[in-house]
Amino acid sequence: MLPQTHFRSVFVSDIHLGAVGSQTEPALRFLESVSCDYLYLVGDVIDGWVGRKDRKWTPMGTGIIREVLEKGNKGTVVRYTPGNHDAFMRRMHGVQLGNIFIEHSFLHTTADGRDLLVVHGDLFDRSCTKYQPVAFIGAWAYEYLGMANSALNKKRNKDGKRPIDFTTVTKRGIKKFIGKATNYEQSVMDYARESGFDGVVCGHVHRPQIQICDNGFVYVNTGDWVEHCTAVVEHEDGRLELLRFSQDSQQEFTLGAWEAIKKLVSPAAK
Template sequence: MSDALSYRSVFISDLHLGSAACHTDRLRRFLEAVECENLYLVGDIIDIWVGTHSGKWTQAHTNILRTILSKAHAGATVWYCPGNHDALFRKLCGAELGQLFVDHQFVHTTADGRRLLVVHGDLYDRIVYTLKPLAWVGAWCYEALTIIGAWLSVLQTRRPQVRGNLADRAKRRVKNLVKYISNFEERITVDAFRLGYAGVVCGHIHGPALARHETGAVYANTGDWVSHCSAIVERWNGDLELVTWDELVDRCPRLGDSGESPLSSLDADSERLIRESIAHGIH
C-alpha cells in the first residue's frame, strides 16, 4: 500500500447510501484503497428517507457496507455517529459491536494530542431541527433532480458520468442558505471551543472545508460522497488534511481504474443480514 493512502484516521460523512446521488464506485474504491487505524462515519451514511423505498437499494450500496464491515474485521476501529438521514440508528447509540462503536458524538485525540469533537452537525441546523418535513421534501426533490440530471446528461452529451450536476447546483444553493440562516460553521466551532475541544469534525452541510476559526479552534467538514467525493484524513503525525477524489487519483492513479470488488470472501449470510436490516429498519 502506498504511504499516500495510509492514514491514522479517516473521516467521511454524507454517503447517502440508497440514493441515486451516491458515487458508489468511487466510494468503494476509496475505502478499499485506504488503510487506517480509525474510520469515522460522521452521519448520513444510509439515506433512510430515500433508500428504504422499493428499488432504491442496490448491490452497490450493500458492497459499501460490506467494505466498511471488512475494515472492522481486519482490525480498524469504526466509529459511527448517525445523522438526520439515518437518525433511526441513534437507537443504537452506546452500542459496541466488536470494532464498531455507535454514539451521538465522539472525542478523537490526534497523534499530536489535540482533542476534537466528532459530530454530524444536524442539531446546529435550524431548518432541519425545526422544519423536518421541509428537509424531507428537499431530500426527495434532490433525488428527483439527480435522476433527471442523469437522463439529461445522457441525452445531451452521452456522458452519464456527469450526472447530478443539476441536482448539485440546487443542493449548493440550499446548503448555502442553510449556512446563512443557521450560521452553521460559526455555531458548531464556537460551541466545540467552549466545551474545551481544539476543534470539530462534522458533516451535514455537504461543504468540504478545513479552516481555523478566530478562536484558534479547527473547523473540519468532511463534505460528502454525492457531489464532492471528499474526506478529512489525519496523517500519522496528527496533521489534518482535506482530500478529494480527484486529488487522490492524481496521487495514486490506480484508484481511477474501475474493477470488480474483492468482497466475495464475505459470506452470503452477511449480505443477507445487511439487506434485511436496510429493508426492515424503518419498521
C-alpha cells in the same frame, strides 16, 4: 487487492447510500484504497429517507458495508455517529459490534494532542431544529453530545485539568448557539469551542472545509459523496487533510488521483 495507503484516521460522511445521486462507486473505491487505525462514519452514510420509487440500493452499497465490516475485523476502530438521514441507527447508540462503535458523538484526540468533537451536526442546523421546543432541543443536545463531553472530561481529569460543566453549556446554551449565530459553521464552532474542544469534525451540509481560526481552533467538514466526493484524513503526525475524488480518474483509481483541495498543517502542539 489494490495497494492501500495508510492514515491514522479517515473521516467520511454523507454517502447517502440507497439514494439516487449517491456516488457509491467512488466512495467504495476510496474506502478500499485506504487503511487506518480509526474510521469515522460521520453520519448520513445510509439514506433511510428514500421512498420505494426512488430506492436505489446497488451492489456497491453492499460493498461499502462489507468494506467497513472488513476494516473492523482487521483491527480498525470504526466509530459511527448517525445523522438525520440514518437516524434509525441512533436507536443503536451505545452498541458495539466487534470493532464498530455507534454513538451520537465522539471525542477524537489527534496524534498531536488536539481534542476534536466528532458529530454529524444536524443539531446545529436551524432548518432541522426551528420547529422544536427549547426543552426538546436541550434534552436532545444533552444526549447527543453527552458521549463526547464525558470523554473530554475524563481526559481532562486524567490530565489534571478542571472539568467542564457541560450541563450548563449544553442545556442552557444550545439555543443560543443555534439561534444567534449567523450560519451553521459558526454555530458548530461556537459550541465546540465553548465546550473546551480544540476543534470539530462534522458533515451534514455538504460543504467540505478545513478552517483554522485565530486561536488554532479547527473546523473540519468532511463534505459528501453526492456532489463533492470528499474525505478527511489524519496523517500519523496529526495533520488533517481534505481529499477530493477526481472525476477524471474514476476509471483507474489510485491515491494519486486525489486532489488535495486544502492541506492543513497542525498548529504547534499544546
